[in-house]
Amino acid sequence: MQPVSQIEGRAIPLGRKNVDTDVIIPARWLKTVTREGLGKGAFENLRAEPGNLFDDPRFARAPILIAGDNFGCGSSREHAAWAMLDLGITCVIAPSFSDIFSSNAFKNGILTVVLPQDQVDRLLEVAQSEPIHVDLEHQTVTTPFQDRFEFAIDPFRKHCLIEGLDEVGLTLERDTAITDYETRHARDMPWLAHPTGVPA
Amino acid sequence: MASRPRTLYEKIWDSHVVETREDGTALLFIDRHLIHEVTSPQAFEALRTSGRIVRRPDLTLAVPDHNLPTTPRLDANGRRIPIADTESAAQLAALEGNAPAFGIRYINASAAEQGIVHVVGPEQGFSLPGATIVCGDSHTAAHGGVGALAFGIGTSEVEHVLATQTLLLRKSLTMEVRVDGELGPGVTAKDLILHIVGVVGSAGGNGHVIEYRGAVFEAMSVEGRLTVCNMSIEAGARAGLIAADDTTFAYLKDRPYAPKGAEWDAAVAWWRSLATDPGARFDKSVRIDAADIGPTVTWGTSPEDTAPIGGSVPAPESFADPSKQEAARKSLEYMGLTPGQKLAEVEVQNVFIGSCTNSRIEDLRAAAAVIKGRHKAANVKWAIVVPGSGLVKRQAEAEGLDKVFTDAGLEWREPGCSACLGMNPDKVPPGERCASTSNRNFVGRQGPGARTHLVSPAMAAAAAVTGRLCDVRELIG
Secondary structure (H helix, E strand, C coil): CCCCCEEEEEECCCCCHHHHHHHHHHHHHHHHCCCHHHHHCHHHHHHHCCHHHCHHHHCCCCCCCCCCCCCCCCCCCCCCHHHHHCCCEEEEECCCCCCHHHHHHCCCEEEECCCCHHHHHHHHHHHCCEEEEEEECCEEEEEECCCEECCCCCCHHHHHHHHHCCHHHHHHHHHCCCCCHHHHHHHHHHHCCCCCCCCC | CCCCCCCCHHHHCCCEEEEECCCCEEECCCCEECCCCCHHHHHHHHHCCCCCCCHHHHEEEEEECCCCCCCCCCCCCCCCCCCHHHHHHHHHHHHHHHHHHHHCCCCCCCCCEEEEEHHHHCCCCCCCCCCCCEEHHHHHHHHHHHHCEEEEHHHHHHHHHHHEEEEEEEEEEEEEEEEECCCCCCCCCCHHHHHHHHCCCCCCCCEEEEEEEEEHHHEEEEEEEHHHHHHHHCCCCCCCEEECCCCHHHHHHHCCCCHHHHHCCCCHHHHHCCCCCCCCCEEEEEEEEHHHHHCCEECCCCCCCEEEEECCCHHHHCCHHHHHHHHHHHHHHCCCCCCEHHHHCCEEEEEEECCCCCCHHHHHHHHHHHHHCCCCCCCCCEEECCCCCCHHHHHHHHHCHHHHHHCCEECCCCCCCCCCCCCCCCCCCCCCHHHHHCCCCCCCCCCCCCEEEEEEHHHHHHHHHHCECHHHHHHHH
């Protein structure tokens, strides 16, 4: 995962609520065995609309997307995060996110910033003409007009994003704790231990 | 700690914490991992690249479901019929190769046990009360119907579970959805969950795990509970669950992967102890009276856009929130509906009975009961019934349900996810409507331009024979 710390550039002022993962990447694009190249299917239905923001030259390779409530609702497909990364988006700002999407985004180095609706509205306005700066280290979003909005983030997620850490690698270091738990769990709940008959 | 009253969710959570980090994140042990072809190839590839192995292949089960065509899979000589779509074929081949390469049990596409992962898990007794269950699919919430803590994960998390058998998570908030009373005739678990999603809203459950409580769920079959929990994600909740009880135990007993003998008895004793303690606190609580719920349909492009079948298409101005007004306008334009139009007069050209929400034997019985002795309406061009698994299919055929469907002009198919999301050839044509027993009415979900109305199996059957959205109570008298 690429480390993330400062994100600066144009922001696509999408604004709409309940952008579901079928909107981010329709199912027909999921028939792939790799993570690459999904940008061509990203927001396909929205991009079919004339004058859409994604194909507006002002927002070419914009690193930030601003959306409404409940961004990323629906399916658990991580292809949504991969498709956005492929477009160059590394930060999404919205009043709320679906739980699975924000987890998938984080694991791919996409920062999800939760801000109240009025601040999101202000950013949507600024984004029409100006770039936006997201500072993960100081947890702020700023604009050239001196707007300064602070956001909260899980400290562990922040640490992983800034360091570009591989979560699987981190957990594998906890092998002893996992093995201890497995032993205890198999003793307390043996019926959960070997369901398929495949040797552990 | 032990003296504080706890919810079902908290008890399962507490019993699966490997360790808690200083920042409050917990490493949670995962008891059951279901894998399918769409969200796993990149996870296996990552394991390969980093030279990692699957820690507990014995807790993992692989089943192909999303891409499989629902037409016959074997020819007259028992040879596999090749899949025409090369991308689908490649994805299915990847799973078929990855499972044995990593020591994981794989159910092949023509086995009787094959089916939609969320039908297969409970059916095989792989999904058990009190277990933590994950799958790279948001409808994993379904397994909460047997009293498990089950939720969908992304591919990076699939990789994490394969490599470590754990997930790094923060504890969710809890929400109680209590429904007392009794559902009326023709009103099913699907109508109930559609109504609940309408009340809670598509984001209302974000950050929460829902526990469904009350007389309605206590009286409900396991199949119905799986339907309810399945659509928790449509209310934003990553998981939904219903406490296991005698109904659950009777359903699970003697299933292939369920515990046997003394282990079964010990398991049941523990499962009973998991029910939410009296006085336990929920972060949010929603109360609904079952008497207020009728057969329910969706009119828009979000699962929260629900209305009783006797109602009309709402006017966008009727919503207080300006952004909802705008969303409703867009939805109605996409759906080709006008405000005030009676829902029971909306004609449909397609009917889909299937998906992880509604493809179990009880669903097929409910649909067949409405269809028996009737015929598909002339304006319905395409109506398919897709059983949730080979075993459901076999059971339905033993009961003669397949004949009821085919005599009425519906098609009887092989198991899989099918037209719920149209990754296989089963799609609804652009601009046409489908009465669908699936779970999402998103724009383009059943095919580009397809217009989806979510309904129960009985209501889908009523739509098939009348050619419109129809109150099934008119047919069952």
